[in-house]
Amino acid sequence: MLRRLTPRARPPTLFLLAALLLALPAQTQTQAQTSRRDTLRVVPETLTRILDPHFTTSFTTRDFAYLVFDTLFAMNDRWEPQPQMVESWTRSPDGLVWIFTLRDGLLWHDGTAVTAEDCVASLRRWGARDALGGALLAATGSLEALDAKTFRFTLREAFGLVLEALAKPGAMVPMMMPARLAATPPSTPVTEMVGSGPYRFSTAEYRPGDRIVLTRNPAYRPRPEPANWASGGKVARFERVELLAIPDVATQVAALTTGEVDYLERVPAENLPTLERNRAVRVQVASPTGFQGIMRFNHSAAPFDDVRVRRAVMLAVNQQDYLDASAARAEFQRRCLSMFGCGTPLETDAGMPRGPDLAAARTALVAAGVDFSRSITILHPGDAPGIAALGLVSQGLLTQLGFRVELATMDLNTWFGRRNRPEGWHLFHTTNTVPDMQSPLQNPFLARGFAGWPDDAVIATQRAAYAAAPDAAARRAVAEELHRRAAEAGFYMPLGQFVA
Template sequence: MHRRTLLSAALPAALAAPALLSAPARGQSASQGVTRAQTLRVVPETLTTILDPHFTTSFTARDFSYLVFDTLFAMDDQWRPQPQMVDSFERSADGLSWRFTLRDGLAFHDGAAVTSEDVVASLRRWAARDALGGLLLRATTTLEPVDARSFRLVLARPFGLVLEALAKPGAMVPMIMPKRLAETPASQPITTPVGSGPYRFVAEEYRPGDRIVLARNTAYRPREGAPVWASGGKVARFERVELIAMPDVSTQVSALTTGEVDYLERVPADVLPVLERNRQIRVQVVSPFGYQGILRFNHRLPPFDNPKVRRAVMLAVNQADYLPGVAGRPEFGRECRSFYGCGTPYETTAGMPAAADLEAAKKLLAESGADLSRPVVILHPADAPGIAALGLVTQDLLTKLGFKVDLQSMDLNTFFGRRARPEGWNVFHTTNTVPDMQTPLQNVYLNGAGPGPSGFAGWPEEAEVEKLRGAFAAAATEDERKKLAEAIHARAAEAGFYMPLGQFVTPSAWRADLTGVLTGPAMFLWNIGR
């Protein structure tokens, strides 16, 4: 790795670059009467070009969507669902019938009132794409409006995670949009987002791949109470938020140092000393639960349609080889072989290889009869450092196992499109927030429904896992859920659903004059002031 050397050489030359990059935005702010002090400039890890909260598991799309859209419920820091757009709700004694009433005065950015018809259409669209949402909808017989502000959900069978599903903080989040947008086919992303959240999307200033501009929604009515994670009062203290694409790390550091930008979402460990010495900058881990690295196989194409081949690769994985590239510092990473993440209520390693064993992996691979002459295609998003580092390690690992490897580099948004197709790839890598993986229903990568409306391209079709996940959803006690969670984990691991690559946290950095920066499993940009 030569990143630190390159950074030190590039920093002086880069100092002038941010001013050039941000000059157009400064002119736009002035023309709208919004000053620099009233503008929050944020550099996300990558800038999403998908503006649809129901279309992708990308957390960059999720974080953008949290600004524009709102949710019926939201999680607090004790993992308790709290009402957000919902004012009140009633549940029958048997837990099968639910009635929800919306807060009065909710309105979309186009001025239209939020109605129960919008909510029902949004939930149906979300459930067509989301694993947990799909399980909830399949357990539902009735989801319909009662009147303009109320809707009813009636279950055909017990489902113990109704509120948890509606409050889930990870992609895909059940965010509410107008019915006219929610009726867009789930296979087609919406391109002009209209929500009811604290900020509105400024379409005329959108520059795909370069900049997303949001303006404060003056009609937004925050809930009472302090903001805790995605729950509570979402107060928009800035008139304008700019999400800016800035893939070069040295440019990011320089822009934050000079005040051209205010917030960097993810800071590589090798540049931390530069920022930690600067009293005008604060560095902090805002998501203490962190992320899990993931190596995902295409189960529909050779060679990984063979479970022995998948298990051979899993057996060869040494997480210690992956963690330095994503964690940077030893204190930011830990080995973890649990699909649910480590430190979570259902943590287990049932069915997983106990440790890396390259020679045993080679032996198992030979027994599989796999054709090693066919190139294995790895989708490689080169502009997403946190994912790209994983791919380089796997390239080396597969080569050691005897595979021919075709590492295909692309930008992140092309990557999202490619991985959604059933053909043209064998392996990809990603990261997911650990809180989004802590149960068999929340972990989207434990979906055993196969390809199609309820699953993902290249994903396994495992009826036993789906049966067990359904039982987990219906379980009445925590002891029962823990037993089922372990059984699901063992079966999915034995089938080689995917391989965890370790658990890690990454720090964020922001200008010290910012106040009210929230912690949590996503980048929450409300409540921040200057």
């Protein structure tokens, strides 16, 4: 992560949110009076067109949502859930009844009060889209508002991750929205951005795919605690935040150097030496765990509907090739076969093939009866350099294995739509932040129904057992076996861990 230094700049943390909110003191001004000094201009890797935080796993959507919306709980840097919109809560001795009371003075951006009914509706909508949220709701007998500020979960079975679910930091985050918006069918993205967070979405200035403008919410009441990762007081120190699309990396770097923009989310490693020599620019790794590279198979389309083919391709993967394409510097790379990420409490490589072995992979593909005359289509978002680099490596690998390969190049927003349709593709690549992948219930690529559509009843049972496990040791034991099963079934191939 890169940003241009200013005299009163603060270092960024994992979430773009922290850099946006905690960098410069705000002044009370109208929008027309807002000076360049009070405006933060940010260039994400890609500028999402999907703003609904319950609708996509895009972490650019997640970062946007942390500014506009708020959550009931949030994680600190020790992975401990902390109250955010919640003032107090109780848990019954058997762990089945949870009652939550909201803070005083919470307001939506349209001026109406945040109510428990809003939160119940938001949780139901989130749970219909998110793997961890779905597991929580599956264990829930009833979820109801008791009064304007209080709501209750009554579980039908043990679920050991209630607060962890409500504090989930990765997409899809359980963001709260008014009940009228949460009533939108989960299959339809919400288009009206009304939250209760520190910044308000400027509808009039929104240019889809080009610019998102946010203005400080004067009615927002930060929590009194210091900001700590996603938790604590979110103090809006800018009057205005602009998220800008600049597809060309060279143009991004030039804009940062001249001060036209203040912050670049990701920059290819070959650009780092130039930036590091510039005293006006700070280059900083914002997340020590970084990203996981992902090769996802379409389990519903031949030849990858055959586990033998999936496992053969996994056996051929040389993670170093993908790491070199994603993060050229060795200090930014880490070989890692864990679907839960390395450096996380549940790190394991159980079930993963011990490659790379191209010869053995070719033999396995022939034994599986692969028809090499049929083309393999890779969904390829050309305007997302970090993801596109992975696809180019796989194109070469699959060609070496004997496949005919077609790169279906498109922009990232089109890519998000295409990958959700089972026809017309065989592979896609993506990256996700390691904290989003670190458990069986947080990792979306282990869930039934997510793009790629692996379907394994044993995995579904193991995910439920993980949620019901009474302690950390029991959860780790379940996670180990679940990982082994998912790896042996070829759910997806981790391509290494890197920062960029």
